[in-house]
Amino acid sequence: MTGPSLTKDDRQGPGGPFLEVHSLTKQFKSTTAVNNLSFSAPPGSITGFLGPNGAGKTTTLRMMLGLIQPTSGFATVGGVPFQTIANPARSVGAVLDSLSLHPKRSALGHLKIYASAIGVPDARASEVLALVGLSEVANRKAGAFSLGMRQRLALATALLGDPPVLILDEPANGLDPEGIAWLRDFLKSYAKRGGTVLISSHLLREVEQTVDNIVMISRGSLVYQGTLEDLRASGRSRVLVSSSNPAGLATALAEKNVTDAQVLPDGRLAVVGLRTEDITSAAEAANIQIFGVAAETVDLEQLFLSMTAGQFVAQHGQPGYGQPPAGYGPPPGYGQPPSGYAPPPQNYGPPPQNYGPPPQNYGPPAGYGPPPPGYGPPPGYGDPQQPGQPQQPGGGN
Numbered sequence: 001m002t003g004p005s006l007t008k009d010d011r012q013g014p015g016g017p018f019l020e021v022h023s024l025t026k027q028f029k030s031t032t033a034v035n036n037l038s039f040s041a042p043p044g045s046i047t048g049f050l051g052p053n054g055a056g057k058t059t060t061l062r063m064m065l066g067l068i069q070p071t072s073g074f075a076t077v078g079g080v081p082f083q084t085i086a087n088p089a090r091s092v093g094a095v096l097d098s099l100s101l102h103p104k105r106s107a108l109g110h111l112k113i114y115a116s117a118i119g120v121p122d123a124r125a126s127e128v129l130a131l132v133g134l135s136e137v138a139n140r141k142a143g144a145f146s147l148g149m150r151q152r153l154a155l156a157t158a159l160l161g162d163p164p165v166l167i168l169d170e171p172a173n174g175l176d177p178e179g180i181a182w183l184r185d186f187l188k189s190y191a192k193r194g195g196t197v198l199i200s201s202h203l204l205r206e207v208e209q210t211v212d213n214i215v216m217i218s219r220g221s222l223v224y225q226g227t228l229e230d231l232r233a234s235g236r237s238r239v240l241v242s243s244s245n246p247a248g249l250a251t252a253l254a255e256k257n258v259t260d261a262q263v264l265p266d267g268r269l270a271v272v273g274l275r276t277e278d279i280t281s282a283a284e285a286a287n288i289q290i291f292g293v294a295a296e297t298v299d300l301e302q303l304f305l306s307m308t309a310g311q312f313v314a315q316h317g318q319p320g321y322g323q324p325p326a327g328y329g330p331p332p333g334y335g336q337p338p339s340g341y342a343p344p345p346q347n348y349g350p351p352p353q354n355y356g357p358p359p360q361n362y363g364p365p366a367g368y369g370p371p372p373p374g375y376g377p378p379p380g381y382g383d384p385q386q387p388g389q390p391q392q393p394g395g396g397n
Ligand SMILES: Nc1ncnc2c1ncn2[C@@H]1O[C@H](COP(=O)(O)OP(=O)(O)OP(=O)(O)O)[C@@H](O)[C@H]1O
Pocket: 028, 031, 032, 033, 051, 052, 053, 054, 055, 056, 057, 058, 059, 060, 202, 378, 379, 380, 381, 382
């Protein structure tokens, strides 16, 4: 990595620049796609930018790269506003859309064209092909490439300027498990050398093995920013207790300083932070009979779905949801929100009546299936001048 064209007093980490977003907002007529969003991606690590479909990820990335104009707010690389960076392709490598290739042009030929456009020597084209493992097919026509090979070629294009920052929109889309494993290793070694990586996904599971940090959004607003480790810790196990007196048991546990115990709609008490044997001994001491105890672990995907569930409530227009109750946060019984958990947006609706702890076979919330008819990129989405081209930052609005 040669380093970007930034000034000396840039916000640099030990190995590379911070990527930062400051109060970004984007309004498309009546749609607020991104709402006062701030976050940062530190160098030397991989940050996952997560949110359900339509949450505002692509819009955010496009604003960060100067491809569309924010309604307000701005993004910086190493402390420098993106628009003022002298040679953006050498500072930030980005892949937003799937690559549009001339089918008769070879992979090497394609890269040479981009190399000359950003002013790097032709030899760099062969170097990046090697980096993404495509040297053997350098002269093969791109029209015959699989989706996975096209993804690699798009990445190679982003790497041409040897940038210290990579921004990839849903890079795992269409990759088989082997391709995902390859991408993970590639990004990890890039970050290990000091690079700053931001990758978006609508599936936490897809990037769980790859990312170090998480920025989670729902309906354009931040719901969590922090380490994956902290998010995991917040989804820690709980114990579900059936007893003769759930409220009495909660009181008995509170006397032992366990305040994270809540009575569920089915009458069981959900307790976080105490071992089963400690719960039963507290029950015995309080003369409460225990009928059954079940330990439950919440997985990350469940947590992700519960933290972004408000988006679906709003999107699918379920009736009767007014303002959120005070202090609305993650579902009851799931312990304290993770340290980076942000308060829900103002217009975040309350959970549906039956919203509670996810059942054992908890799946996506209702409506999380196929998008409603007609859902898709809105008209005018994308860059009309260069449909599907790898995004060379700094384009028009
Ligand atoms: N050019 C546009 N004109 C009008 N609305 C838009 C435009 N671009 C995006 N939107 C709307 O903004 C919201 C956020 O869209 P965006 O594509 O940024 O979400 P996303 O999180 O990237 O979703 P996905 O994972 O499906 O790509 C959506 O409601 C979308 O319909």
